[in-house]
Amino acid sequence: MVVLSSIATEFVCYGNTHLMNCSEPDLQALIDFKNGLNDPDNRLSSWQSRSNCCQWRGIGCDNSTGAVIAIDLRNPYPLGSDSATRFGFWNLSGEIRPSLLQLKSLKHLDLSSLTFQDIPIPSFFGSLKNLQYLNLSKAGFIGKIPPSLGNLSSLQYLDVSYDFLSVDSLQWVTGLVSLKHLQMNGVDLSMVGSNWIEVLNSLSCLTELHLSLCGLSSFAFSLSSVNFTSLAVVDFSFNSFNSEIPDWFANLSSLVYVDITSSTLRGRIPLGFSELPSLKYLNLDMNNNLSAGCEELFRVGWGKIEVISLASNKVHGKLPSSIGNMTFLTDFLLFLNNVEGGIPSSIGRLCNLRNFDLMDNNLTGSLPEFLEGIENCGTKSPLPNLMHLELSNNKLVGKLPEWLGQLENLVGLGLSNNLLEGPILASLGTLQNLTDMGLEGNKLNGTLPVSFGHLSELHTLDISYNQLTGVISETHFATLSKLKILTLASNSFVLNVSSNWVPPFKVINLDMGSCQLGPSFPAWLKSQKELQFLNLPNTSISGSLPSWFWDISSNLSLLNVSFNQLKGQLPNQFSVTAFADIDLSSNLFEGPIPLPTVQIELLDLSNNHFSGSIPHNISNIMPDLIFLSFSGNQLSGEIPESIGQMSYLQVISLSSNHLTGSIPSSIWNCTYLKVLDLGNNNLSGVISGTLGELKQLQSLHLSNNKLTGEIPSSFQNLSSLETLDLGNNKLSGHIPPWFGNGFPNLRIISLRSNAFSGGLSSGLSNLSSLQVLDLAENNLTAQFPASLGDLKAMVGEQKVTKYLFYGKYRGRYYEESLVVNTKGKFQKYTKTLSLVIRIDLSSNNLYGEFPVEITKLTGLVVLNLSRNQISGQIPEGISSLQQLGSLDLSSNRLSGAIPPSKSSLSFLGYLNLSNNDLTGMIPDTGQMSTFDESCFDGNPGLCGVPLTVTCSNSDSDKGMRVWRMIIMMMGSLISGFT
Template sequence: MERLSVFGLLLAILCAITSKYASYGDTKFSNCSKRIDCDNSTGAVVSIDLRNPFPVDSDSSSRYGFWNLSGEIRPSLLKLKSLEYLDLSLNTFNAIPIPEFLGSLENLHYLNLSTSGFSGAVPSNLGNLSRLQYLDLSTEFSSLSCDSLEWVTGLVSLKHLAMNNVDLSLVGSDWISVLNMNLTELHLSSCLLTGSIPSTKPVNSTSFAVLDLSSNPLNSELPDWLVNVSTLVHVDLSNCNLYERIPLGFGELPNLQYFNLAGNNNLSASCSQLFRGSWKMIRYINLASNKLHGKLPSSIGNMTFLTNFDLSMNNVGGGIPSSIGKLCNLKEFDFFGNNLTGPIPASLGDLQNLTKLSLEGNELNGTLPESFGNLSELSMLDVSVNHLTGFISEVHFSRVRVPNPLNVAPYADVDLSSNLLEGPIPVPNVEIELLDLSHNRFSGSIPQNISESMPNLIFLSLSGNQLTGEIPASIGEMLLLLQVIDLSRNNISGTIPSSIGNCSLLKVLDLADNNLSGEIPASLGQLRQLQSLHLNDNKLTGNIPLSFQTLSTLATLDLGNNRFSGDIPLWIGDGFADLRILKLRSNGFSGEIPPNLSDLSSLQVLDLAENNLKGRIPGSLGDLQAMAREQIVIQYLLYGKYRGLYYEENLIITTKNQLQTFTKTLSLVTSLDLSGNNFSGDFPEELKKLSGLVVLNLSRNHISGKIPENISSLHQLSSLDLSSNNLSGSIPPTLSSLSFLGYLNLSNNFFSGTIPYAEHLTTFDASSFTGNPDLCGPPLPVKCRDAESDGGGSVIEEDNDGNEQEVIDKWFYMSIGLGFAAGILFPILVLAIRKPWSDDYFNFLDRIVDKWLWVEKKRSLNQRR
């Protein structure tokens, strides 16, 4: 703004007149009088505080109003020779460089330019400010950089240095040697710093208080000297790739309040030793995602000032000591992803200030203490993935209330999933937003009053229980904020309430694997934000409602294993740009495949198996774009994600003649299954364009003609089933080049000639080729006559020549042995040099992604604080 460009001319005048205008109540100048200070004797400006009072993430319109400065800063500011204090933080200077002339304001004691939109190189002449005690150049988007920190040596009076998010990747590994030994605070978070933290003390142990080097790739051990700096108040070395042991003694530091070593993954310590100190002033401990082990000592009950305690994603074992109930100030207790055993102590119910309790992913047993009903401040309870038993009742939540300190939307989350809990569904009499009771042993019907008790419910999962009865219509009449409804894998009967169509924010509706009957209500077409719809494995009848053509955001439509009939609607091929999964298998659909299904550009799984479809397989299916691309990047199909909970897409796919459930790796799978219909005509050569296809199943149809020679272009195929058709001719030798092929079934056709038993085909046994009368050669026990000029062969009915038979047998068994060896060694080679598609690979990825999702869930839950 122009105000800044004329500081040198106007600030002295402002100092003279602000008191006058303030007396008349002028708001702007009254504020000015608080932000500009002048020397009482000389009238010289000594302090300018033009900090934007609204934080960067504020949604207030005032954030970019009167007090938001922009434009340029002109050298006329140099006329303020007596200036000692300058704060321009939290403004938006639109990527201008930091003015070099600021290095000439020789009387400056305080300079704060943080988060103000400056960019470019940090001017080295800031090192001329020998009286400067406080310097903050932190930025939000790494827009500033600095190639050397040598200029910092000139700041001989500096006590506080903050350069968070400034790019220091080029300063070298010896950056700490140039820092002033008399610093009291050092903030260099996310600066791309490298090199080890020195083993010798670089700071004054009698004054140094704050060390924040978080999120830098230091690859260092944690130095022992830290436990000897008695003045330390704040230590944040999280996400620094630190390794080896955590030095003992932090608990004896008399002033330590904040201790964060989270996310280093390789720091180790025994909990019984690490926490045996007094930790008398500690308020915050976060050692998540490391290698802590051992048991928690009862002495942790002495840390009575502690408000946050996070040891998640470690190897902590043993029980939770009952002394935990002495931590009267504790607000967040996060121990998910450890090996805790035994019951949850009832003393946790004494923590009256507790807002978050996260114990998921342990080995805890016993019942949920009824004392939890005393936790009047609790807003997040997660004890999922344990071995808890017993009943849950309203008593457990009798005093739980939804906090609303800042007049924002209230919330409360309860996740009791994946335990052994039983009895009727509990209905907490609090305004819960997220309720996950899935994968337990709850029984009975869904309570009719669930809508009245929890009107603000956003996420509801009761999947994988033993629920019976009907779906209450009130769910769609009162729970209008719902984004996820998952009632799958129960014994729910009756019809789908048409009132669910009123849940206009719904993103996921999963009613799969129940006993629902009747037709799909047309009102579901009103769910314009729906992304995932699973109605499979029920007893639903009728047609696909015409109203579904308005569900343009759908990514998954699974209606398989029902009793639907009629033609597949033509409109399915129109307007579904995001549809990844279309599964209509095991119904009574008839007619032909609509040719415009090829317009589904995102479709990766098309399953129309086990219907009454007929006609030719449309060649236009070869234009399915997503199946023509190799899927090599995992995309997490998480829908309705809200504050750490989410619905994770899953799908059962028939591959390698088995049913396999895909979750984490579902985005890597491309599958085309048209088996068990009445398709006829030649093998569609256009399918060769689907080079990313992993599963192709055309079995049990009436397809004729030959397998195209260029089928080898489907180089990602893991499962190929063409059995029980009318295919003829020779088996193309190019099949042997499909190195990922783990399942092949060409049985019960009319193939003829010699099996091209070489390369990868030697890993398959006779069952892949049986039922072809004119097919011969290994692995079939049918030998061939000498090859004709066209490379084929014919079956020998009988041959009593012992010598010839002996030679053939030797050749056959040798090839079997070589084939077996290749079958063992080749996948290992593939695993070493290529991305495989084997079942083991998918399972391995599932485990890796599972761990990642644990961490992401934790981050999401922490971000809401």
Template sequence: MERRFLTFAAAAQLLFLLGLQSSTLSINESKLQCRESERVALLEFKDGLRDPHSLLSSWEGSDCCNWRGVSCNNETDNVVSLNLGYWHLFNGLTTAWRLGGELSPSLLGLNDLNHLDLSSNDFRGIAVPEFIGSMKKLSFLNLSNAGFGRRIPHQLGNLSSLRYLDLNSFYSSHDLYVDSLGWLSRLSSLQYLDMNSVNFENVGDWFVSINLIPSLSVLKLPHCKLTEFPLSFSFRNFTSLTYLDLSNNEFHSSLPNWLFNLSSLQYLNLRFNQFQGSMPDDFFNMTSLEVIQLGNNELVGSIPRTISLLCKLRNLDLSKNNITGDTASLAEISVGCAGNSLEVLNLRNNNLTGNLSDWLVNFKRLDTLDLGHNSLNGPIPVSIGKLSALKYLMLTANGFNGTLPESIGQLSELILLDLSFNSLDGVVSDVHFANLLKLEQLSLASTSLAVRMSSSWTPPSQLMIISLRLCRLGPEFPSWLRTQKDYSVMDLSSTEIEDVAPNWIWNLSEKILLLDLSHNLISGNLPATLEFASISILDLSNNKFEGSLPTFSSSMEYLDLSNNMLTGSILPFFRFPLPILSHLFLSNNLLSGTIPSSICQDAELYVIDLSNNQLSGELPTCWANFQILTALTLANNNFSGEIPSTIGSLKALGTLHLGGNHFKGELPTALQNCTTLVTLDLGGNEISGSIPAWIGELLPLLRILRLRSNFFNGTIPSQLSRLGSLQILDLADNNLSGTIPPSFGNITAMAQTHKPNERMLDNMQGNVRSSLYNYGPSGYTESLLVVMKGKERQYIQNLQYVASIDLSNNQLTGQFPKELGDLIGLQNLNLSSNQLTGKIPDEIGKLKLSESLDLSMNGFTGSIPTAMSVLTLLSHLNLSYNNLSGRIPSGYQLQTLDYTSYLGNPGLCGAPLNECGSNKTVFSIIPACADGDDECESEKLGLYLGIVLGFVAGFWVIWGILLFTENLSEAYFEFIDELLDKLPFARKMDIYDEDDEEEDTN
């Protein structure tokens, strides 16, 4: 589509140039002989230029009219045109050959010069010369993308004959700006004005000045930082305007009504602004319109119906707005005058509803239809096959359902077909592609379509993009793919393939950029080398590939071989440098060996994930080479030694996972330099010493701190409470002592309530990729094992919503800080197996999002706070083995929990334990023992043996009598039946008995 717009503009420009030059030039080289003064002026001009490759080598001799880029008037012999534009004069040469240097004022000696083109050269930021404003006969001036910078001189306003002015600087790296536009209003003959990417930030009168140009036909001011757009004005000269481009600015208003009175306008581009409100239904005056581009704004409401009256309309782009309404408005446009002329219809990213039907066939000339990312539904109509001119069909991300009509196969001009992210199902067969001779891009991703081609089928075209993610292709590998030789993207991830990878799949296209076979059950060995392929992104994760790691070409940027069964040493993989490799995922394999220092050759790495392998040895010390590394994950291997202090030089590091290894020593102080750390996971090692206070003082972005299962000692630093973003704090299984800092109640992120609760997290569990290619700047999905509800759980996509504190299995003393009650977003709190005393504070009732609370194996006394009964989300509670007493607070939640939640508290009573006042204490006879209390453990063992022996003896005494005494046994069972009938759960027992009977009968 964009190419068509550029073609339109280029054609208009070309026609203008031809007309202009035909009126001024009549070249007959055999008769021309330039004036000596002008020849000298041109040579002086050449001397000021930088021309290292002698592009102006023809500028020799006396006849300058035959010099390259010079044209003369055949009657006066005066130079009238100087065309040194790079693309006009030196097309095909390398950009390094562009002209540069200084512009000599000797050009003023060319008295009749009316055409000057220096476009697309490289003048490296010098200012546009003021003397150009003295070249009074100039009617054509093109300085576009020539590398000029600084302020545009006001002297250009003296060029009263100028009809064409191009100062476009879009492709220039130098700033070109204006501080006033008063000079523009003096260009009374100007018809064409292009100031693309010129900075208008300090100009407030831009519209007033341009409005004073009476004959302006083409106005291009995109990327100019314009903010003011007048909604009304009393005088205008825009009656000749045919082309208006104000795209990519900063307008923040409604569309002005006067805009719809420009009856001569053919091209209107206001894309990428912030226009608001609805579109006026006033298009009936704009009968010349061919192109309407209003995409990427904030327009609301329905599509104006008067658009149907625009008989010349070729392109309608309203994409990325908030257009609402159903497809009835499109049906009306299709039967109007516009239906016969429209070629491009782009309504992508709006809120359209309804379905498609036979009105589509009224767009007889339509070659581009983009309705992606709306709320359309229903089936794709069979009549779509009658759009014989269609080249680009994009219906992605809607609610289309049903099967794919076979009539799609009649679209013989189709180049791109994107039906991804819909609810389509059924079978796609050879018939659907039989006549798609020009198809280059195919995306059926994230549908439920079953792609079932016959084994002998050969596609009629060569595809460049093949995206079939989540389609049903398997179980065998699709043989028709063998015929595709030109693809650059192939995504077959999650397609139910359970086959051995065929050898031909590794004969990769020379053009390939991306191959994704992930999340299947593809087996077989990887080839020994893929060095011949120019592939950039390779994802073979979550399969059953075996063998050793192959070698890759230097073009590799993203590599994911995680979750396979690859074996062997990792050393050969790093033998040859991969200079642009940015993402490396080799986790969850069986790789062994040490990480060699040669890994530091790949200094462009953003992400390194080698977790869950069998790697060993000490880490290399060359981490200072990785200045852009954002994630380093080496967890669950057999690494040993100390953590290298050079990791502290990773200034961009956001994630560090070193847990589940054998690292020793103290935490390196150099880590305090990693001020961008978000995740620090060192759990499951042998790290000792105290937890440093600088973690809370110098790592302000930290959200996850996991130091569990190490040998840390000393007190918990109160400075950790300064980590306002902290959501997970796990210090369990260490030798920490002292009290819990009350200041933990100040951790901001845990005091927020806008996170989903645990039930929502359960539904979100899983690593689901939500886009076609999820390879972002970091490209890393964070995951973490969190102990919650007594179990270790893996959190991935939902990790951002978890809030947890685990200080269990330490030697903490003191009381439960009531300030922890301020952490109202907390979902998991575990303080078990410490030496905490005192009462459980009433403030615990404020933890209303809490789902898991473990205070067991401490010395808490007093009653259970009544406020705990309002914790309605609480599904795991453990208060066992404390010294709690009194009645368990009434309230549905606490009574539904298992009785084991309250064991070991002799003074507790009430449901689900015994009723208060009962002499029996069934669940309080087993003593709570502190760690290391051998006498208590011996007493508990004796009690267990007594219970068992007593049970055995009592069992045989009672049942022996019943078995051998018939009358007594009958009386006993009658008594039991009468007792059960009086119990509240008797009916439930009856139901279970009936079910058992029925099951036995069956």
């Protein structure tokens, strides 16, 4: 708080060495007041009827008359203090008796932070005519604030904050003609109407106004006249104004402190704030829709400003060099905005700057190589008072400037998630006050400076996700006894410490993923008794987990040792903290599935050598599990029905095992399920229609099993589904006609290698998100549907990779994958799956002419129509499929010439036109010249390279004449339309 009211302390000195005796009526009034209070710890023991009340605790008297003028019984340990003191000796409660009215000279009454639970503010307080100070805050009062308080015409200070109070009208406040300080934080003012500011405007003496968390929803944009011109402090934070900042703010020249945080303000930040001559503190954080251009807002003014906090708004533009003129500035907080450009070197003139935070903006360019005005600060080091520099999550480039290592009072440095490169400055290791350093997510290279071992105050070090290399030794940690968070992941560090090394630190969070810690499990972890988060994936560790590891694991909330070479059998039960995440995937563990001793939320044991059955009591031990993956093991037996009792599951991945039996019908109880992957097992039976109850399901993989029957009609309820993979089973029946309407988000359909029959519904063209359609190797018999040319997601090139992650939970997720037949080979796609646009209808009985409509699908990468009965000519428009990488039209009844335009398909790497009735010369230019004769075999009428059949002139001329006629006819048609 910039402005401190002197009213609150006016009566702190209750007397001097020449105390008058208090009057008998005052004494008796106080005794009666005491008798109404609950005083369990005898705090008011000095209040005795035969003693001078001017000497009692909390009582102040007039030095000349002896009249009681002050009662101060406030609890010096307010809410948030240690409960033993908050509710111990200093606590008073009970009733407030009207005997206080006998204190005719009472000016000061402070009952704040007591516990008058469930009683209203006494209305007789409004009759204490001489009262100048009244503080009832945080004392547990409930109900309406009595309007009788408006009779206190001498009152200068009123605080009724943080009770359980409400007001229907503020009209009574107009009677407080002497009021200087009004604090009503937390009072429910939602019913006061829209004229509340006009009412308060009548208080011409008002200097401080605090109305935070009051439920206010309107804000008068203009006032006919501004009367509260003495206002120095305004706190309207945490309301819901949904309006612009009123113009009259710019007329309050006495303003020193303004806080309108998180109050749904919108529109422009008034430039008048910069012209207020006394303004020291401005906080408009978290309004989200306030805007201003930096060049305009910070161009001039701000003569005495100390704190500017405009975080989480829409401040934009570049910071002007004039920011260096705000020489009183201590805090500049503009994180979560749209500030662009670089950091001006003029910030070097801000000698008082303590906190500079522009995190989460659009800053570009490099940090200034030099800072201006260092000589004006009276020190050799730049920005001598700077404690926190936070520029994370921007687009800053270039190297770290040398002046960073000269910020001798720096406590926190945040430059994470930028594009910074070059080495880490060794001079950063000389910043003896540094507690937090975040350089992660950049392109920094080189080694970790040994000087970092001198950062004895360091609590957090995060340099993960860079391009750092080299050996890290014990010297790097020599004095880091206060280190609690160490994150070195995704670099190429090699940890080289002695086998008996005991680190000076006891970290809580350790992340060294992708660093080389092996070959054996790090023995120094045995000393880390406070460890809660252990993340060591891909760290070249092999061998067995040591027995002592299970002694330190009981505090772990995260255990990730995935992608190593750890082996052996794990304990049947292991100890971690409740609701932990356990990832032991991609190792060499074997034996039965281990289970935790407490319920956890994530368990990933995929890609190991675990065997045996899935424990039937799994739901009893982990009823709240959210992520379950046992895929890629050697599990056998049936999936237990009890899995349906784990109702919070979002991911079930049991693929690539030897599981048998049917799919448990109980899975429908897992209503939060987003992924069900049971592929590559030996499951049999029909697909239960109860799976249609999984309304949030996004990915369903049941491929490579022995499932029979038809696709359940209940599947049309799976409106969130994006992947449907039922390939390589024994499913039969027709492809349901409701496919086109039931799956608005479907990206992938794979029904290949089943026994589906019938035709293809024209409704498939309604699947506007479809990128993969694989119906190969079925018994489909129908005319090739021209409507497939309307698949919108196959039009246009997919230029941006969208990672298909489902069931994401606390940094863990199921990564979508699909095995597809491309260029005659089966390949598994994961990270680039979103770029795959393909149609595979091969090995069916489709007939009719090759539909020219297919040529509208300009994003197609793979088209396989082989082994059908398709006839007619290959359309010339096939040249529009410029992204085509694989084209297989073999074993059909296609006739006519190969369009010369095919030569323009520059990405075409696989072509098979064999076993058709094509004729004429094979185009020998461009990409067509790269294919061998096997691509054209079985077409007796084809000639030319690469075949051994030489074209006669008549063959060549005949082919050219045909295409010439087609071009002439198209020209005539076009001219006819024009």
